[in-house]
Amino acid sequence: MQKRIRPLIMCGGAGTRLWPASRETMPKQFLPLLGNRSSFQQTLLRTQDADWAGTPLIIANEAYRFIIERQLSEIDAVADLLLEPIKRDSAPAIMAGTLALSQDDAKTPVLVLAADHHVSDAVAFNSAVRDGLQAACDGWIVTFGVNPTRAATEFGYIEPGPAASGKAAKVRRFSEKPDPDTAARLIAQGGLWNSGNFLFCAETLLGECERLVPSSLSAVRAAVARSQTIAGARVLAADEFSRAEGTSIDYAVMEHTDRAAVVPVSCGWSDIGSxxxxxxxxxxxxxxxxxxxxxxxxxxxxxxxxxxxxxxxxxxxxxxxxxxxxxxxxxxxxxxxxxxxxxxxxxxxKGRTEASAHARVHRPWGWYEALDRGERYQVKRIVVHPGGRLSLQKHRFRAEHWVVVSGQAHVTVGEEVSILGANEHAHIPLGAVHRLENFGNTPVVLIEVQSGSYLGEDDIVRLEDIYNREAVPRSEAPSHLGEEARRDVGAAGS
Known part of the structure; x- marks a missing residue:
């Protein structure tokens, strides 16, 4: 075995074709669609068990950071994390990840994997990766073509050409999602489904990006160079990253390069696209x-x-x-x-928030969901994971009452700290500094009743937060609040 391959796991995409289960606030890659693990977790486990794999690098939007970290801990997996401040499609994301992985060695082999795909035969897929490594080291950008089982019209196709290197063939051409007759003809001619997973040496991909999309690569390079490490995760510089063209790696590179190669594989692959x-x-x-x-x-x-x-x-x-x-x-x-x-x-x-957001809102410490709402009141169910801590905070426009349903909650109200179990409660007067913490091994479940003149999630004055969440810009605070209040309003969520 040559150098260890660094998996670059792509966690973008909203998965809207699986709405309403999959939405932008919790997309399909983080849902247990098949079995008890999400496809993101299954992708990690697939690389974790491979003898060729080094430490994965996960690239995702900042909004998914805490979902990713929790799902990593659930399967006892270790990975590096690179965060996008805005969504720019797969080409800038792959460039950013490749630049980050190449900083120690430009010849680092990189395996790009989509986090929302399903592979039922991990052994066959890992074997295909080994089959493609020689071609990647010889300067090819290797994609994995799935041997088709039907004339699918929802996938792109790859037409293989003559031998490239090792077990990889040159790509003669890529074909977009065809009609049924064209799909059948492509299959008869040896066409393969385009899985959207890639293997290459970092310098090869970056060299082609320099040739084909130099302005985008320059913007991404600056975003990586000016990135900051926040609580162990690397965050790309927003201004620089926003200047990269938002396009897919297929359009930016693969359809134009003469370095594309393909390795066929039968591994029970699906993009779970519907x-x-x-x-x-x-x-x-x-x-x-x-x-x-x-x-x-x-x-x-x-x-x-x-x-x-x-x-x-x-x-x-x-x-x-x-x-x-x-x-x-x-x-x-x-x-x-x-x-x-x-x-x-x-x-x-129609302006419906249900198009993008779930009723259950995930936070670094757990989640909450609204149960009822009326004039001057709102009722929520709140679940705080073991080790979770809400920010030390106060509200300017509402009071709260907490009733613990299960677990053991450490509740701070002003100077008083109480340990509350099931059927015990705490009152948080308007303006009182408060916090809830879960130091136990089981989730804390509680019912929260809010009452006040304004019940928006942005009525939070954060005094201390272990998750390094920042206050929202003043322009995002409710317009009816006074100037002093607008200065103090914190980011949405506890």
Whole structure:
């Protein structure tokens, strides 16, 4: 084995075709779609078990930092973290990750992996990576072409050409998502599905970026050079990174380079790009149904049903997707489920927050969700993970009352610190400095009742925060607040 390959795991994308389960605030790569682990975790475990792999570098938006760190800890995985201040698509992200990985050695082999893909045969995939390493070291940008099992129209295709190096062939051309007849013809001619995973030596990819997209590479190089390390994670400089063109690595490099090569693989790959794809990958009952959660099915077949809370019943229907989330329900023809993105776009045009945000809001310390809201009051369920600590804070416009449901909460109100268990409570008067901490080994669950003239999440004056969260700009504070209050308002969330 030559040098260890550094996996570069891409955690971008909102996964809107799996709405409402997948949304921008918690996209599909962090959801347990198949099994008990998210595809992000499965991707990490796949590299963790490989003999060729070095420490992964994860590149993701800053908003996902604490989700990533929690999911890393759940599988006892170690990785470096590079954070994007804004989304700029895959080309700038891959350039940034490659620059970061090449700082010690320009010849470092880099394996780009999408965090939201499924691979059922990790052994076969890892073998393909080994097959492609020689070509990568010889100056090729290797992509992995999946041997097709059907004439799929939702994937791009790769047409292999003559031998390149080792077991890799030159790429004759890339074909965008074809119609059914074209897909069948491409397969008959040896075409492969384009998996969107790549292997190359850092200097090769950066050399092609310098030739093909020099202005974007210059912007990304400056963003890496001016990056800052905050609480162990490297954050790209926002102004510089924003100057890079937001485009995919396929459009920026792969479709124009003469260094593209492909290694074929059969590994049970899927990009889980629709509810129909997830249905096909899931265990089905005798009628072809996939029930998730509290589901009752009578005379139903070929249906995918996912419910988080309420009992969901289907009678006399076939080939449907039914997804019942806390605040949104999708009912779709399973064969048209790839069109769900149109529903999301419609909801966004109507200004519906459900298009992008879940009812359950994730924070570094845990999560919360609103249960009820009315004139001058709001009720929330709050869960604080073991080791989680809300910021030391106060509110200018609301009082709060906490009732502990389970776990043991350390509650600070003013100068008093109390340890509260189930059925015990604390009152936080308006303006009182307070904090909740969980020093135990089980989650703390509590009900919070807020009352006051303004109940927005931005009515927080943060005095101390272990997660290094900054206050929001003054312009983002509620417009009706006084000038003094606007100076003190902190970032949304406790």
């Amino acid at each position: 509810w129909d794809a997830l249905w096909s990958l899931s265990d089905q009952d005798d009628a072809g149904n996939v029930p998730r959660g509290e589901v009752a099915l009578v005379d139903a077949s070929g249906c995918f049903v996912w419910t988080n809370r309420q009992v969901t019943s289907l009678l006399g229907v076939h080939d449907l997707v039914v997804v019942a989330d806390e605040d949104a329900i999708l009912i779709a023809d399973r064969n048209r489920s790839a069109e769900v993105k149109q529903v999301v776009q419609l909801l966004k045009s």
